[in-house]
């Protein structure tokens with residue numbers, strides 16, 4: 001049985017159990033109103049996934065993880081061992097986690113500090129970072145050891161001026177599973193939701209608004225440059241035609257349908273797979289655009305050496321070739337200039353075992369560098 005079916009069935013059993021209890025109570029106390037029947041399907045995202053309440057349903061969480069999935073509302077940290085082996089964190093050091101997310105890496109780095117030193121952690125996402133702060137506080141990591149800021153890592157110079165230089169820095173780029181899994185954030189074509197895709201929904205314009213701003217040529221260029229989308233032109237033509245005719249492309253499914261339509265010329269047996277891949281690439285390209293992901297990564301790579309202490313170590317996880325190219329090039333150039341004394345010769349990939357355990361690790365590449373001692 002699929003996990004989702006099982007979740008739905010378990011929810012149904014709970015609902016039925018609640019109804020039985022309420023029936024017995026009704027017989028005993030006639031004046032009590034019956035509990036309203038909730039229906040066989042949970043109504044909201046919150047109700048639908050027990051995984052969103054990990055404390056209440058630990059077995060459900062364990063089952064999902066064992067099957068290689070990521071429980072909804074959680075994020076499984078990638079390459080933890082490889083990162084810690086490289087960073088060599090010592091008690092008393094000062095570090096920066098540039099991408100807090102669910103706080104998995106943060107927690108592992110905090111453990112290495114053994115209560116001495118300080119960790120700073122940044123995230124642009126105002127929704128998830130609040131939840132992560134609460135979770136880490138409950139786990140015993142308060143302000144005395146951990147400072148969390150809602151800040152873009154492009155401003156690493158700012159936090160370095162206040163708190164640096166750092167002995168170690170980690171950046172685990174991209175999006176977290178919680179952001180992808182929440183349909184209201186619009187990161188996935190698999191669930192209906194507003195076409196938003198912003199890491200910080202309180203700033204900038206959503207992907208739906210962005211589609212209304214760009215020309216057909218600009219959209220095709222965006223899809224090609226950000227994601228190497230082979231059907232960039234066909235998709236751009238279809239989307240723009242829809243907008244010209246006054247048909248909305250404002251939700252994730254509306255965009256998915258437009259992509260399906262754009263690729264309808266392909267032989268039927270190829271269509272399903274091609275649409276899936278083009279949806280992944282199109283959503284990625286739009287996400288990169290609305291969050292200026294390449295621009296902020298350039299800024300981060302440029303400011304990073306000045307934020308590191310002499311001998312300081314940095315590890316970066318990337319998830320697509322565009323990101324990896326920027327990191328690789330910056331490390332190489334700065335090594336040649338003598339600013340880094342050592343850099344990773346090759347990318348480090350998660351083990352096959354980790355990829356089986358966590359399918360989201362498959363596209364991960366890790367690179368590292370050590371700041372020269374001068």
Ligand SMILES: C[S@@+](CC[C@H](N)C(=O)[O-])C[C@H]1O[C@@H](n2cnc3c(N)ncnc32)[C@H](O)[C@@H]1O
Nearest residue numbers: 077099101102103104105123124125152153172
């Ligand atoms: C892959 S997740 C990090 C997961 C985290 N390492 C963990 O173990 O839970 C990436 C996070 O980086 C954040 N992020 C992406 N770009 C950012 C930026 N430019 N500045 C700060 N945070 C950013 C995202 O909002 C997301 O929460």
